[in-house]
Amino acid sequence: MRWCSRCVLPDTRPGIVLDDAGVCTACRTHAARPQVDWGDRARRFAALCDEVRGSGPGYDVLIPVSGGKDSHWQVLTCLEHGLRPLCVTWRPPGRTALGRRNLENLIALGVDHMDVSIAPDVERRFTLAAMERFGTPGLPMHMAIFNIPLNLAVRLSIPLVVWGENSATEYGSEDGRHMGVRLTSGWLERYGVMHGTTAADWVGERGLTARELTPYTGPEPDALEASGVRAVFLGWFFPWDPQRMRDVAQAHGFTPREGGAATGLYDYADVDDAFISVHHWLKWYKFGFTRTFDNLSLEIRIGRITRGDAVTSIRQRGDDTPRADIAAMSEFLGISTARFYDMAERFRNPDVWQWDGERWWIPDFLVPQWEWT
Template sequence: MTNAITHAMACRRCLYTRRHPLGLVIDDEGICSGCRIHEEKDRLDWTAREARLRQLVAPYRSPGGGAYDCIVPVSGGADSYYVVHWVKERLGLNPLLVHYNTYYNTALGIRNLANLRIRFDCDILVQNVNPESVRRITRATLRQFGSVYWHCLAGQTVFPVQTAVRYRIPLIIWGAHQGLEQVGMFSHEHEVEMSRRYRRDHDLMGREADDLLTLFDTLTEDDIWQYRYPGDDDLDAVGVRGIYLGNFVRWDPKAQHEAMMARHAYGTAPFARTFDCYDHVDSYVYMDIHDQLKLYKHGYSRVTDHACREIRHGRLTREQGLALVRRHEQAPLQHLDLFCHWLGVDARALQFILDQHRSPDHWQQPEPGRWIFSGPSTREPATASDAGVDAGFRANDTLERGGSRAYIVVGKGYP
């Protein structure tokens, strides 16, 4: 493919293309909608946005101070520390933390989660779905539409809503909206809230729990019922709403993580497949086989997301971002044997299934067992800046497995 065609499909500022799975448009100047919405971060009055946030949460404060004011979904990675910091220390709310156990836990993630609830002195509810059901669901979603993370996304987005209904706590506070941050699906000023439709169409790849039940699989009602979104009557009776902190606070994950590392001892670790060592340190799978599947299906992986974000924040040039993508994009998987052992499949059989989900837009197979990738990192020419690019991320821990072949199911408290 020629450079002219490449640039017609790709943003001139970041590395995203029109094939982004969330949907992306490129304007007449060659700039994508995600970059255009990111420009709002430099022109919005964030003091006024914070005042708007305080006004919004005020009616949800417990009058006597003895009840939970809101729900905050958390994990041992991502933006959990920063969201709880804002909710507890900046807004002065009393949150109930909720956590869906993905069963892909690293020791560092368990430590981070325990440290989180202790540092911020918060109560937490943890959902542990029957691990045999989780395994059956993962086998089904992997075969049907190439996802080993559906159950994580489904559980992480439904358990907080179920808890809001069950405990009659109407306000849920999430971090940033993925569609806004990546592709400019909305403006910050739209103040878009979490919805059943966005969850189904994007988080769950168009498949609700009931869509997994087919005549050709082994899943039953007992496997999937805990992933059902509450009905409208139940939601309306409590007045459940989910707001995104990123609509009211200037969102900058690198700066936020580094602040939480310094202030609250958030633990980070290096990955082979990206330069960002702050996100998703709680999972052996996210930056491993899940990331490989993303590359197979969409022609790009998480390192591109990280590079685009850093380009938009002005910490990398486009050329430097592309160099980091080339360096990390096809790094070998480090925890494939662990995943195979957990799922109960042979590595060669698993690879056969994975290959069924390669997109012909990005992968060609000239002969059996040989694949050629044609993503943006292979189409655009390398430059002298490819050597020695440093994105400025620093790990303070590791993801070492310590010889164990088992995922950590339930973690003990951190002393």
């Protein structure tokens, strides 16, 4: 493993490449932000809103939402531009009470809303199959949150879909692709956390049928415009800062999590789903870092902390395995926690980890004298 000389991300993170100076693509991309004409991009979004406003039979824009701080900011931005939104949520099987309250608060901002639930047995089998094949229990979640909104936009003739940040822009791209304004098939394949699969690739796994996988089956993103739908990233038009989103959301009734973050650094992110921490934690086995490293790296780029501060924070936090959430997900999947850990172990990356006869450890780890458990 090699670590970025500016932030605390390793080159094992998918999409990250270190240049000759040891700086990662995410840091290089973020450093170029001051050169972006954000005023021009804001005017482009206003022009797009003028174009779609009133052009559909009912709604001007469809906004995929979870109820989190980003969702609040997306909705408020669209409302401020005079758009009539339909908000759509894939209901996570591990929805938290806080997530439900925040979603209700978002709806109270003045929007129509659909909460889409998938049959629990289908989600259970699909999630278990994704964990077995890729060690990625969040794969069905991502397949649902991308395809359900796009299907509805096409069927209801909604001319615009507004997503949040573009992760290709946030973390960089070695060839510059997928960093534009539109969600494309190539972006989904690279950044959609679906391992390049579609719903059709899961037919037969744990008895799943094509009919059961209907909620996960969507239109081809590259063909959307032919049907009159444009899907764009709001983060292309406006600079993305999680604390700025938090401040705007809180001013309109959003509530962070009491007692600290469920996963990573922020107590105002990943608050709606008790299982999301498990999805993030598996990066530890696969790539040798966790959600905390992502969050701290962003704080370094924004300039709120130094790299030394971040390393100290990681050392102080120590092991952050979400044991309670792993137990809850295991119960949902109908398996023991021992079996879950056995499955996770299958995806421990031998190019990152070494076994010394008693324990696994990572050579040249970012934090010296880390306590390996």
